[in-house]
Each structure stands twice: as structure tokens, then as C-alpha cells.
Amino acid sequence: MTRLFNDPDDFAEEAAAGLALASARWVRPVSGGVVRSTRGPEPTVAVVIGGGSGHYPTFAGLVGPGLAHGAAMGNLFASPSAHQVHSVATAANEGRGVLLSYGNYAGDVLHFTQAQERMRAAGIDCRTVTVTDDISSAPRSEIEKRRGIAGDLVVFKIAGAASEAGADLDEVERLARRANDRTRSLGVAFSGCTLPGADEPLFTVPEGRMAVGLGIHGEPGIDEVDVPSAEGLADLLVSSLLDEIPDGASLDGARVVPILNGLGGVKYEELYVVYASVHRLLEQAGVTIVSPEVGEFCTSFDMAGASLTLLWLDDELERLWLAPSDTPAFRRGSIEGRVEVGVTESAEEQRVVGEATAPSREAAATVTRSFRAIAEMLDAEADELGRIDRIAGDGDHGIGMHRGSRAAADAAQRAADRGAGARTVLQWAADAWSDAGGGTSGAIWGEMLVALGDSLGDDRAVDAGTVADGVLRMKDAVMSFGKAQRGDKTMVDAIVPFADRLAQRVQAGDRLLDAWTDAAEEATRAAEATASMTARLGRARSHGDRSLGTPDPGAVSFALVTRTVLDILKGDH
């Protein structure tokens, strides 16, 4: 919803004022909108765009060298008036004629057409190219009735680049029309925006459902389906757009610009997840992808939705699409003289697995099985660990341990498959756990596993003594890494009694299995006892005593790991 406004009636006007103040490098305010604040060496055909407010960066964010000359800015989702369009077009005119371009909506057509008549009556050559990229808004047989959505950017950019290159009005109009003819979009929405001061959203989509083809002002869609996976959405968008290749284009040898546009509430990371599938699907279809764009280009406030636009290039359009532009929200080509750098193989591919003795490879197999069991256990326990962590921390401990252990198990397997010994398997697992687990717990587990590996080596059999020594090293790694002491309510409270008890029992001559059994029980008791401690250190400032009565998730997960390893040791026995 829209939260920040003064008088809702003044919203669009105040937003326009703020935009002009913030963007004075590119635009200056005139009655009815904005025009460029700078002029190039030669006069050019003026490209004047516009429409309702609420779609930033469309329209005013696209005014500047290489793109539009002016934008008429209407009220929220309302066309600018003919008077406003006329005012902006007059201010933008450099004496070489005016091209009006805007999305094809009834109100906009009325007002821009009136403005065009007034310009012509004053002897100024004025033309119009409306944008009609939304394939859901009318069938192909009534293509001229379609509305304009994110394809606006394409048509404006091509027209602006043609103008910048010095083309006359005939040529700018021809190229803008060609760009529109070769541009197709389809959008989806999950929820509508609420306008400033309004009580209700402009429209709603049932929870868990997705409207297909819904317009940027909430105009009805053509279908409603369950919210798909990111890949499912990419498939829907790509297949629908490939079903309608524009006249004059073909899949054979096609060069296409994909524009994945967020409507406001779907954020960049989500768009990139979807884009990964879009890219793959387009390549699978045989298309060559040129200079893709992923971001917010035509929004509807904070409406949750996304659209995909495909521009089917030809040589002219490609040159114009890639030409420099400099506007508040769309800039290209600022630093020249760069050369591309080649791709290197991944760090793991470059990694050499050292020699290992047969006994060490045997130990490595036990380690690998242990990681698999730990990953399965943590998959099951992730939610509960997250719940405990949310009480005093940020709630990501469960998911971090799950991710880390899963990656560690996979990496251990890959190392073991390449004949690695115990130390190497633990090193690969350590890096993978640290990478995938992230955060402090990922780093600490990475350090612990490296320390254990240093004790186990690649060249010898593993016995109770080396294991107990390795666990003591793990303890030292934790304590030096995190600087925590016993009683701070951290993993230290579980690993210290575990390591000490294990070393003590092994030194006393016990078998590894018996010593581990005893030590794991000790770790479990110690982890439970953290429930009676109050978190100190970093967390204390923010969370006070909220954690009292809840055990520390790091201590709990450590104890769980010791018990899982115990099951493996029992099985081996």
C-alpha cells in the first residue's frame, strides 16, 4: 500500500515536483510535465511521451539525451489533459517536429490526439505512434486495440535514439512504429496496489492465485491460475510470447531483447530467479539474446506482478536499442574502451586431490556417510532449530545448518569419489558448509571441520586418539573464532564438555564408541542446560532476556550432530 503522502489530492503534483528537484541534471518542470534540462549541439525531432502517474520510471524517468524530450504527466493512473500534452510538446519542440508516443488507452488517445490537432493547427508537424505491446488485451486480429505496458520503454528508446542520431520526423516515426510492431509483452499479477489515501486496493487476486494478462491499472486479465514456481512463470511468459512472433520476424536466426519488468512489489532477486529460466528457455528456442534488461521499468505503484517483453531486433533496431542514453532511470554506455575478459573454470574444478592411503580413504568413507546422515537429520530438525533461534536471534540457524550440511555432504561425496582421504574430504566439506550455510554458524562449522581434518590427515588410519585430538582442535577453533566463553550461551557450552569428556575417556583407555556415547550424552545435557542461561554478548543489547528458558540453537544443533555421528559409529561397529 501507499503510505507516504501529504494531502492525497496533491500526491501526483508533489511527486512530480520532487522528481524535478531530484533529477535537475536531466529534466526541468514545465506546465503539464517535464522536458529535458539540457540541449545537444544540433536540434532534433522532439519525442514527447506521457500518461498517468504511478508507473515510474515510465514516463518522466525516461526523459533525457538519447531517449525522450519531454513527458506529459497526468494524475494517478489518469491521462494528462490535452492542454498538458500541448504545453509539454511546445516546450520540447526544437523546430524539427514532434513525435507523440504513449500507451494505447482511451483517455490518453483522446487527449494526445487533441494536443496533436492543436500542434498541427499552429503549423507544427506532429505525429503519433501508440504502444500496443500487451498481447493479452486483444486478439492478434485486433492488434491495434491492444494496450501498452512495458513495451513503452522499447518504443520510446528506439524513437529517442533515432532522434539523437539526427533522423527526421518521417524516419523517427517509421522506426518507432517498427519498434512497436516488433515488441510483444505479457504480464501477471498477484495483488493490486492501494492508491494514496484509498481504503481499498485497486483490485485483488485471491491468495495463492495469479492473474494472467492483468493490466497495469487493474484492467481484467484473461486467466487466473495458481501461483507457479519461478520456472513455471518463465515458461508461461516465454511460451505465450513465442506463440506470437511478429510479422517479419522469425525464430530462425532471431536476435531478441528480453525485458523482465517488475510491477513494484516483486523484487529484484525474484526477477533474477525468473530471468535465469527465461534466458534458458529462449536459448533453447534457438533465440540469440541481446542486452537483456531486468528491473522496474513500468510499475503500478507496489502492485505485485511482473511482465516479460520481447523486442525482435533487426539491424537498425539493434543499433538504436544499444545506443547511449542518459535519463533519470535509463542510462547506457558511460565508459568506453573496455575489453571483455574470458571465463575461468570454477575453483572446485581447478582443485587437485592429493594422494591418500587406503586406511585414510576408509575413514573418509565413514566421514562421508556421517555427513549424509547429519544432512538428513538437520533437514528434519531445521524448523525446530529455526523456531528456537527466532526467540533470541534472527531465526536462520535451522535453515543455515540444513543448507550447510547438505552442501557439505555433497562436496564430501565428490571428494571421496575422486579418491580423497579423510583430511581432504573434510576440507571440501568445510568450504561447502561455510559457503552454503553462510553466517557465523557456517563459518564456525567450516573452521571446525578443517581443524578435525588436520588431525585425521590423508595418510593414516583413524583411531580413538586421533578423533579425540581432532575434536579438541575443533573446540579450540570454535573458541578462538567466536571469542565466546562457557556460560555465554553459545555452541561453546556444548562443545567444551563434549571434547573434554571424549578426550578424558579415550585417555582412560575406552573404545571410541563408548567414549563417544558418554560424551554425546554430556553434550546433550549441556545443550539443554543453556536454556537456563541468559544470552550475553552481541545479542544481549537487542534482545534482553527474551531467550531465557530457551536453549541456544548452536549448542542444540551441535549436540544433535554428536548423536547422529554416534549412530554411524554404532553401525560401523
Place this chain on the structure above:
Amino acid sequence: MTRLFNDPDDFAEEAAAGLALASARWVRPVSGGVVRSTRGPEPTVAVVIGGGSGHYPTFAGLVGPGLAHGAAMGNLFASPSAHQVHSVATAANEGRGVLLSYGNYAGDVLHFTQAQERMRAAGIDCRTVTVTDDISSAPRSEIEKRRGIAGDLVVFKIAGAASEAGADLDEVERLARRANDRTRSLGVAFSGCTLPGADEPLFTVPEGRMAVGLGIHGEPGIDEVDVPSAEGLADLLVSSLLDEIPDGASLDGARVVPILNGLGGVKYEELYVVYASVHRLLEQAGVTIVSPEVGEFCTSFDMAGASLTLLWLDDELERLWLAPSDTPAFRRGSIEGRVEVGVTESAEEQRVVGEATAPSREAAATVTRSFRAIAEMLDAEADELGRIDRIAGDGDHGIGMHRGSRAAADAAQRAADRGAGARTVLQWAADAWSDAGGGTSGAIWGEMLVALGDSLGDDRAVDAGTVADGVLRMKDAVMSFGKAQRGDKTMVDAIVPFADRLAQRVQAGDRLLDAWTDAAEEATRAAEATASMTARLGRARSHGDRSLGTPDPGAVSFALVTRTVLDILKGDH
């Protein structure tokens, strides 16, 4: 909430893959993150940034010439591992040393410091500048404990620009530190984001409340207040930041870069409304504003919130801040050779008010009073008109009529104050109504008022005949503009019987007051009768028969206007 993902566990990795595919012009993927895909003519100091995912364009969106050389990308809101940072730094290194820079969070400090040690152990000169701009996260006396938020952009940009200019590692480090020392931020939040696959938001803020100083991962704020107006928020942010001017800077002669940052769910138009007040408040404080930025620079998925950053420039920092850069999300300086264009006075200021006779000025006074009364009436009726319009249309009729009539009343008053006759007053009112009302109804009312003015003129007394003639012209204007016919359920269904009845009664010799009384009753009956019609034309496709039983809002508002004018005529009588 986050809706688009495949397996939530793979989200960050898939987003990184999509980003690399979409941004190949700037970045290429390496183990642990991305590095630049191009190289300049001379080797430079590598600026390596990084942190958890979920803050796009921070971090990977800021990699490219003139900015960072590489970004280590952790999991969602989790630090990259030391291994990842090390991998990215190694790939980014061009042989002139590495500067690590990142927001000051415990996990990041752990991992980046470990990576720095590994780099140094390999003989590579490696330094660190952490970003600590968030004034809410620790008192000034513990400034080194503060966390980094949108100030990241400032420190990275300054370091990257210094590197691009050929500075050595000492110099890049010094300038990055200076940038951090001179940067201060404060943020607010209205609601938290929900991570992919999570059931609950990361945090919540009670409805109608705003958390002050809340961190970008939901770290606790320092205060909670009612959601203020846009101006109130600007005041809070600016006054808090002006309370803590950095050492070495002062208000006297200050040159400051404001960065108004949206966290994800607060959109561009809202940010611009807030920015208008930020700009004014900073200027009032005596600050010279340089190259402001308004947009999304450091997000937290779709968290609804905003932050203001102030960079207190000196000559060095200003040059570096304005230097070109070319990254997926932050580009500067693409087109050279532009000259600034001066500001022209507004269209209305340029407008000349023609001569008018005393009788026409008298009629203009009646017209002006009528507009004031119409604006008051529509203020009262706006909600009800909106309600009717929402049944079959987009619900903006009430607000559009209210805005339009209010602006028309103000413009009519300004014209009348300058001695204008009836026609000129109506022309000014027409343009104002059309501008402010927007949409189709704004345009139609604009045309109607112009048509009426043409009949009334600036040079004669107004009598029943000229009024009736003017109203017939209004009817013609409506019908030729909208192409609607009677029975289409539009304003035409009210204006046709009104205009015809008025002309008929006036022709029959009735006084204007009597004729208008009869015609207004006819218009009211006709407007009510539209309730039994089904909307046809453009609206039919989308809304079917939903409008049956509800009168047309355009017809209703027209009838209401005729009744309001009747009250004025009665008063004059």
C-alpha cells in the same frame, strides 16, 4: 512477500545465476560471487564488496567500471563465507592490491577478515574499510560499532572512482575511509519482508506505526511512532541527520549529496513526494545540494521502508562522486557535450487577459461563484460518486470531478481578479479542470466549458438565449468528443435532455431561472434513469452487466452540477 522462487533453498544461488546471465555486459560469475566481465587499459586497485543477498542492487548490482571490481554474494541476509570472499577477491585482483569494503555486521567482519588474512598470507596487499553510516545503531561515542546501510553505495562509489582514476591502494583506502567518515544515514520501516518459502515476515510493525532506525535485516530500531505525513518523515530524517554533522564538515558552505533510498515496498512516487520536502528542508538549513539520488539502492526484499543518507562533500569526494560509472544498477555520465537550458515562466504567467466589457465581467462573477459552489458540492459528493463508479468503472470519477472543479474554481477566480470576461474565465477554468481532473471526464468538462465560453463571449451581457445556446454547444462538444449516443449510459444521457429542454423553454419565452429549473429536474430524472441501462461501449467487455441498477456517475455528476447552478441563479434573482 516473496512469491517467485523454485526450491527456496536454492533461491540466492538461482538469483545470482540470473543476475550474471542478465548482466553479462558488466559481470561474470566466479565461485562465491561476481567480478567485472571487462578490463580497462591499465590495472587498478581491486575494490571488492559483498554481503548477504536480498539487498539488490547492493552488492552485485554495483560491480563494473568506475565502481566495484567484484562482489562476494552470501546467502539470504547471510554473510558470504571467507572462502567465497577469498575466491572473489582473488579473481578481482589486478595486481595492485585489494580493498575489501562491506557493511559492518559481525558475520561479515568474521568472514572478510579471514579472507583478508588469507590474501595477505599469499603476499597480496589487502585492506578493509567497513561501512558504518547508520546513526541509529550505536551512539556517536561508539561510532565504530555502527552498521552499514545505504551508505554502502557512497563508500563503494568513492573507492571505485578513486581506483578508476589510477590511485594506489593507500589512496583508495584513505578516500574510502574519508567517504565513510562523512556519510550518515537513518532509516524507517513500516513492515518487514517475508523470505522465500517462509511462513512469517522477518518482523512486523503494528499497522499505522513506523519503526525508526530499524535495520535492513529487521534489527531492532530505536523508536516507534505513528506513520507521519511525507513531510513529517522528511523532517524527522533531515533533522536527525543535521543533528550529527560529521567531524571536519560544517553547515557553513556545506555541499551535500542526499540519497533517499527505498527498501523495496515504498515506491518511487512516494519517495519523490518525500524528496520534495527533504530538498526544501536541506536548502532551508543552508546546505547546497549536489547530484541527489532517489530510488532503490540498498533494499531488503519488499520491506516497506525508506532511508536518507547524507554525504558531506569536500572537493575530492565531489569529483569522485560525480565521476562516470557503469554497472548493472548505477550508471553515470553517458552522454557528453550538453548545455543546460534556462527555465521559462509558466504558461499561465505568460497568458494575456483580453479586454472585457462590464456586463461580461458581471456574468464572469456569476460564473466564478458557480464554480466555487460546484467545487464545494463535488467535495461533498466525491465519495458517493466514487462508490457508484467503482461498480462499473475504475472508481476515480468522484476524485477526478472534485480535483477538476476545485482547480477550475481557483483558475476562474484568478482570471476574474485580472478583469477577465465570461469567455476568458471559462477558458481558464476549462484548462484547469482538464489538467487537474484528468482522464476522460476532465477532458470532456474542459471541452464543455470552452464551448460554453464561446457562446458567452467577453463583450456582451449574458441572457437566457446565449446561455441556452451555450448549453447546446456543450452538448455538441460532449457528443463529438466521446462519440457516445443516448442510451450508452454516459453523461450524454443527462446532457441531451437538459440542453434540449432548456432551449425549448427559452425559445418558448420563459425566464432563464424557470427554464433552468425545469431542465435541471429533467436532467436529474434522466440521470436516475441510467440505472436501468446496461453499460455498453468500451466498458462492456470488461465489466459485463455489473453496472445494472447503478446510475452512470458522469450523468449523475452532470445533474448535480445543474442543480448547484440553479441555486446560484436563484440567489442572483
